[in-house]
Amino acid sequence: MRFDRLVAVEPTDLDIRAGEFFSLLGPSGCGKTTLLRLISGFLKPTTGRILIGGRDMAGIPPSRRPTALIFQNLALFPLMSVWENVAFGLEARGVAKAERRRRAEALLELVALAGSADKKPAELSGGQRQRVAIARALAVEPSVLLLDEPLSALDLKLRQHMRHELRAIQRRVGITFVYITHDQGEALTMSDRVAVMRRGRIEQVDTPERLYEEPATAFVATFVGGSNLVPARVRRKAGTECLAETPLGNFRARNPQDLAEGAEGLLFVRPERLRPAAGHDNRIRGRVVERAFEGPFLLFTIETSQGQRLQVQWLNEGDVHALAAEVEVGFSAGDARILPPGPLADER
Ligand SMILES: Nc1ncnc2c1ncn2[C@@H]1O[C@H](COP(=O)(O)OP(=O)(O)OP(=O)(O)O)[C@@H](O)[C@H]1O
Ligand SMILES: [Mg+2]
16 A cells, blocks of 8 residues: 555555454554555455455445454544444434334443443543444445554543453454554454564464464564564584574574574563573673662663673562572573574564
8 A cells, every 4th residue: 555655555465364353563664554444345445456345446435344443543423322322323224213222232231331321421531431342344345444542531440441451342243353463462462463563564373372383584583572682603414403503602593584604683582581590501601780679570681791681581489589689581492592693572
């Protein structure tokens, strides 16, 4: 998709399965909303096709597509009651008033707002208003619900609560949800699958578990979850593993993309996979330069004698106060991967 000379979304083959909770995750400006507007029909693709349920959507206006869209900043009609808001789209479709009321009540029950039909939006909390917006979008019986950062206006606590609500609603109605967010926590907790986008390009499409455990690029590794990256070179290959040469020493690591001997890359280990050194072949010694007590965890930064800083996360098992000024951390080859060099996420 082009806007003059700017390519907002590169040509992409993306297959979203019927009935799945699918998230588009990426930093601001990477093209998420553009992709959603292409699916909903508010934008015409410069090239390529959009198919929904196998049907080519070319020439079909948004109102005739089997989609409904919930915007970044939703707006309910303040003077209408909750049920009238929900039933709004049905009037235009010629549904009689008694039937509109009946369907609105059923949808309000679905989003756990059964008693609120006659209230005004102003009498509801932010999360409740959000659920009214969802009920309103579902009223026209879409087969795909498109949600553009629908929780961004809510405070943190409510947002976390709504993650579970949204997921539960999706399971109940069983339709496809395409959910946009730049919050990796939201994407990981709610989705069946996630597409990570960077600058109009999809970097990886995978389940939350695989995105976290098997990031395909340095960008995905740094955008999703905490990360440590150390410049490395493949010194010797051994099956699916390799010996990685780094300024901190040589380490055994997985080589999932089969980088050739001599190839440059980045050695990647998550902060919680750097554990107390005992029992590990891969070891790194460093001085503790920062520490943050997080209750269940201790987060700390170590600096090696070469000046490399590494993030470490240890579970609080009652002994974290005893953290020495100098520590040795270790990791298994299975918890380390060598990734091809590439841009990192600079915004989380
Ligand atoms: N109508 C338009 N005309 C020109 N450029 C546009 C238009 N809409 C979007 N863009 C540009 O396309 C790129 C992608 O924008 P898009 O709104 O899809 O990003 P996004 O991933 O949804 O970001 P955010 O998380 O901030 O909402 C941006 O560089 C944006 O400036
Ligand atoms: Mg957007």
